[in-house]
Amino acid sequence: MRFILPLASILLFCTFGSGAQNLPGPGLEKNNFMPGEKMVFQVYYGPLNAGRVDAFLKLDTIRGRQAYYAEAVARSTGLANKLYKIRDMYAGYFDPETLLPIKSIRDIREGNYRKFNIVEYYHDSLKAVSSESGDHEIPGNIRDMVSVFYYVRTINYDTMKYDDIVYINTFFDDELFPFDMRFRGRETIKTRGGTFNCIKLVPFVEPGRIFRKEDDMIIWLSDDGNCIPIRGRFDLIVGSIKCDLIEWEGLKY
Numbered sequence: 260m261r262f263i264l265p266l267a268s269i270l271l272f273c274t275f276g277s278g279a280q281n282l283p284g285p286g287l288e289k290n291n292f293m294p295g296e297k298m299v300f301q302v303y304y305g306p307l308n309a310g311r312v313d314a315f316l317k318l319d320t321i322r323g324r325q326a327y328y329a330e331a332v333a334r335s336t337g338l339a340n341k342l343y344k345i346r347d348m349y350a351g352y353f354d355p356e357t358l359l360p361i362k363s364i365r366d367i368r369e370g371n372y373r374k375f376n377i378v379e380y381y382h383d384s385l386k387a388v389s390s391e392s393g394d395h396e397i398p399g400n401i402r403d404m405v406s407v408f409y410y411v412r413t414i415n416y417d418t419m420k421y422d423d424i425v426y427i428n429t430f431f432d433d434e435l436f437p438f439d440m441r442f443r444g445r446e447t448i449k450t451r452g453g454t455f456n457c458i459k460l461v462p463f464v465e466p467g468r469i470f471r472k473e474d475d476m477i478i479w480l481s482d483d484g485n486c487i488p489i490r491g492r493f494d495l496i497v498g499s500i501k502c503d504l505i506e507w508e509g510l511k512y
Contacts, residue, residue, distance in 0.1 A: 287355040294318040295509035309339040326352040351405035360403035412486040456482040484512035
C-alpha cells in the first residue's frame with residue numbers, strides 16, 4: 260500500500276517522444292485544466308476497497324508571483340485502515356506557464372512511520388533545496404511528483420506511435436528519479452465512474468523486489484480534452500492494486 264498511494268496521487272509522468280527533451284508547458288490559457296478542479300480515486304487491493312485519494316487544484320501566490328497549488332491526500336479505508344493506517348499528503352506549487360515546480364511538500368504518515376519534507380526549486384541556478392538533506396544540483400526542466408501529474412495531461416498523444424517512449428525526469432525523495440514509459444495506443448475501459456476511451460501508458464519498472472515484469476504497471480488517461488487519469492493498475496509480487504477515478508468536478512472541458 261505504501262508504494263501505490265503516491266502513484267495514485269499523481270499517476271506520474273512528464274515529457275515524451277523518441278529522443279524527446281523536457282519542454283515548457285503550453286501556458287496558463289492553453290492548459291487543459293483550471294483552478295477548482297477536483298478528483299477522487301478509489302484504491303483497490305484485489306477485490307477489496309483499500310483506500311482513496313482526493314486531489315484538487317487552485318491558484319495561489321508564492322515568492323510574490325501567481326502559481327498553481329495542487330494537493331493530493333491518500334488515506335487507507337476499511338479493513339486496510341485497521342491493518343495499516345495511511346494518511347499521506349503530497350502538495351506542490353508550480354508555475355502556470357512552464358508547469359515547473361516551485362515548492363514540493365510531502366507529509367507521510369503510514370503506521371508508525373513518519374516523514375515530512377519540503378523542497379524548494381530554483382531553476383535559474385539549477386538547484387533544489389530540501390529541508391531534510393540540503394542543497395542538490397538538478398538538471399534543467401526537472402519535474403516533481405505533483406506538477407508532473409498535470410504536465411503529462413498537456414502532451415499531444417496524437418503524434419505518438421505505438422511503443423514510443425515517454426521520457427520522465429523527476430526529483431523525488433531527494434534524488435533524481437528517471438521514470439520512462441511506453442505509449443501503448445488506446446483502449447476503452449469501464450470503471451465505477453463510467454466507460455471511457457483512454458490513452459494507455461506502460462511505465463518501465465525494474466523486476467525484482469516489487470514487480471515481476473517490466474510491464475506490471477499500466478496507466479490510462481482519458482482520450483479527450485481533459486486527459487485526466489482514469490485508472491492505474493499495479494501488478495505486484497504481493498498482489499494487484501488498482502486505482503480508479505470515481506468522482507470529479509471543475510473540469511475545463
